[in-house]
Amino acid sequence: MQNLKMTEDIDIKSLLTGTVNHMSDYLTGLKDRPVIPTGEQLEVLERLSFQLPDQPMEPDQVLKFLHTTGSGGTVATAGGRYFGFVIGGSLPAALAANCLSAAWDQCAGLQVLSPVGEKLELVAADWIKQLLQLPMQSGVGFVTGATMANFTGLATARHTLLEKLGWNVEADGMFGAPELQVVVGEEVHVSILKALSLLGLGSERVVKIPVDSQGRMRADAFKFDDKPTIVCLQAGNVNTGSIDPMQQLIPMAKEKGAWVHVDGAFGLWAAAATGYRHLTEGVNLADSWSVDLHKWLNVPYDSGVVICRYPEKVKAAMSINAAYLPPGTPGPYQLTPGMSRKARGVEAYAALLSLGKRGVSDLIERCCRHAKTLATGLEQAGFKILNDVVLNQVLVDFGPRTEEIIQAIQQDRVCWVGGTEWQGKRAMRISVSSWATTDEDIQRSLQSMINAAEKYV
């Protein structure tokens, strides 16, 4: 009978060196492989399923097996030709920091559990606030992504508004609580609706404000009742990339005493880019903001932040009581729904340090430039672009056969784009969100899109 070896018996260096070889083998292969797996590669994945063996397997064998059997079944989102959803790649420094962080294996919820985890989060948080030009006194919670950031921001809004009315929602719940009104745009992101449903605020009990032709909330239609209100604005419409007119809407909402939460999952990064900053003007007047790090900052999954002007309110909304955690025990967990978690600040810090302010701005601007090149190229080939390409998102209308054309482009496997339903129309949706995308990637992808489309029109 074979016993599990202790760490000192395993040649950790050769295991990790072997793993690094698998990693670089994978990454250098991205350039030439299809963006989505072929049928054959999907069949290989079947080799991964069998009864768990009785006997242990050597770690280097496990890794070799994972690489040879699993790597072909990935979607090449780490490469430069994936334009589906809004998916960032992984910056080299962030990827490498992710490896170091795995060796550290920190539980970053508590300061006593990870001084470095807390420190890196605090510094990365300051850098993010500076880049996005948000109030420096704000608290920042590192969460899995914008969905949880929206949840945390809205939980803080709920806490603050109900506290003002003398209601302790954390203790007494929503049964019998004073009513809150929630205002969203007609093109609100589904994750806001999910957060509202988790918070007992109801995903359908919302006032929907009409939007303009780009999906932005209309200031002239920004009307709601005079009662305690949470207003959810959006920086980065998931289809068009458009940003709500913050400078007009936030003062109007504030006038009525509302809490303003901004879902800025990807679009708020415009505030860090010299040529796009003007689109977000006035966004710093809000109370809370959600931003993804795994999308446009190109930090590995999963990573996002909630930023809130009033850190004490987030702490109150997220408070937790345990005998082994005296109230006020310092630590990043105070600003998030979770307790134990990975040290997300490590990759965020590494990504930001490797880019510098200039690099962040360039990353955003480069993606936007690529989006414009695709839009112009498709337009010149005779296809219709549905949105004003103000950021990194492009919507394409190929006519009645749009859906078949999207399928054909996906099957060509040079790039990947998804479909969407937007303002009553089926459209192809392009999102350029990766540092890895080159001019050559854009030209190859454009050619693939045009070739596929021309077969149908």
Ligand SMILES: *Cc1c(COP(=O)(O)O)cnc(C)c1O
């Ligand atoms: C992606 C996205 C979300 C959800 O973010 P996750 O990181 O997937 O949780 C929320 N809002 C907008 C506008 C998004 O683009």
